[in-house]
Amino acid sequence: MATLIVPQSVPSPAEDCEQLRKAFAGWGTNEALIIQILAHRNAAQRNLIRETYAATYGEDLLKELDKELSSDFERVVLLWTLDPAERDAFLANEATKRLTASNWVLMEIACTRSSHELFMVRKAYHARYKRSLEEDVAYHTSGDFCKLLVPLVSSFRYEGDEVNMTLAKSEAKILHEKISDKAYNHEAIIRILTTRSKAQLNATLNHYNNAFGNAINKDLKTDPKDEYLTILRATIKCLTCPEKYFEKVLRLAINRLGTDEWALTRVVATRAEVDMQRIKEAYHKRNSVPLDRAISGDTSGDYENMLLALIGHGNA
Numbered sequence: 001m002a003t004l005i006v007p008q009s010v011p012s013p014a015e016d017c018e019q020l021r022k023a024f025a026g027w028g029t030n031e032a033l034i035i036q037i038l039a040h041r042n043a044a045q046r047n048l049i050r051e052t053y054a055a056t057y058g059e060d061l062l063k064e065l066d067k068e069l070s071s072d073f074e075r076v077v078l079l080w081t082l083d084p085a086e087r088d089a090f091l092a093n094e095a096t097k098r099l100t101a102s103n104w105v106l107m108e109i110a111c112t113r114s115s116h117e118l119f120m121v122r123k124a125y126h127a128r129y130k131r132s133l134e135e136d137v138a139y140h141t142s143g144d145f146c147k148l149l150v151p152l153v154s155s156f157r158y159e160g161d162e163v164n165m166t167l168a169k170s171e172a173k174i175l176h177e178k179i180s181d182k183a184y185n186h187e188a189i190i191r192i193l194t195t196r197s198k199a200q201l202n203a204t205l206n207h208y209n210n211a212f213g214n215a216i217n218k219d220l221k222t223d224p225k226d227e228y229l230t231i232l233r234a235t236i237k238c239l240t241c242p243e244k245y246f247e248k249v250l251r252l253a254i255n256r257l258g259t260d261e262w263a264l265t266r267v268v269a270t271r272a273e274v275d276m277q278r279i280k281e282a283y284h285k286r287n288s289v290p291l292d293r294a295i296s297g298d299t300s301g302d303y304e305n306m307l308l309a310l311i312g313h314g315n316a
Helices: 013-024 031-038 043-057 061-068 071-081 084-094 103-112 115-129 133-140 143-154 165-180 187-195 198-212 227-240 242-255 261-271 276-287 291-298 301-310
Strands: none
Touching: 013 031, 013 043, 013 061, 031 043, 031 071, 031 301, 043 061, 043 071, 061 071, 071 084, 071 261, 071 301, 084 103, 084 115, 084 133, 084 261, 103 115, 103 143, 103 227, 103 242, 115 133, 115 143, 133 143, 143 187, 143 227, 165 187, 165 198, 187 198, 187 227, 198 227, 227 242, 242 261, 242 276, 242 291, 261 276, 261 301, 276 291, 291 301
């Protein structure tokens, strides 16, 4: 359920590169032309443009964009132009750095990518940083966060629909017992959340709800100020209904006193080709305002135009 609008007949990568070259030439940059091309090409097409650009002009397109653009517009264009696995590796690495550290971003990448996608992220991370993602996450996190995040980023879940109902019932019972005992960091909870397939988890959590009369996240809300519990609830949300998780990230990014451009950019760049349609629906339902209107009210200029193009807004 992507929202990316790709034209019916796409120019050849060579033509796109020539147009981009023109956009960089002379005084000032033609930002509208950059948006017109890059915001309307899918991942495979963007990769071809990068390869063709390097082969034709002997230069790295990302470096050229970096030279020509600035601030939030630059960030969204660069993130978008990266291959999805490279992009996630970059975001994950940023999330382990001191100034930009974010357990949330690590959890989000680990829980909302397919097993194969997450495997490709680990591969891209290894290639780019000469270290493993697990090693960096383990080094930069501590305590319960480390206990949860390392197995999350290293997981390779079964992706199919097969569900074992007996297992779902017994694991719902285990989760309920541990949560009732306030043993939120118990290895059983972490093992279930970090190894089971999404279909299996859904079955377990549905049974939890039916058997114990409460959704699991309600039972995990005992202490709203506990950061570990907050990320545990977000993990469950990401694994079971990612669009609701992303709707909340966008809502918080847009509705705060100053916009959180980092979060806004990240969600739009990483979900435009995945489930942005569902996220837009969830956003509209929750906020009674269409997402494109919320973005327009909170951003401006080329940055606004690029975001609107990526979420499939007709005029952008």
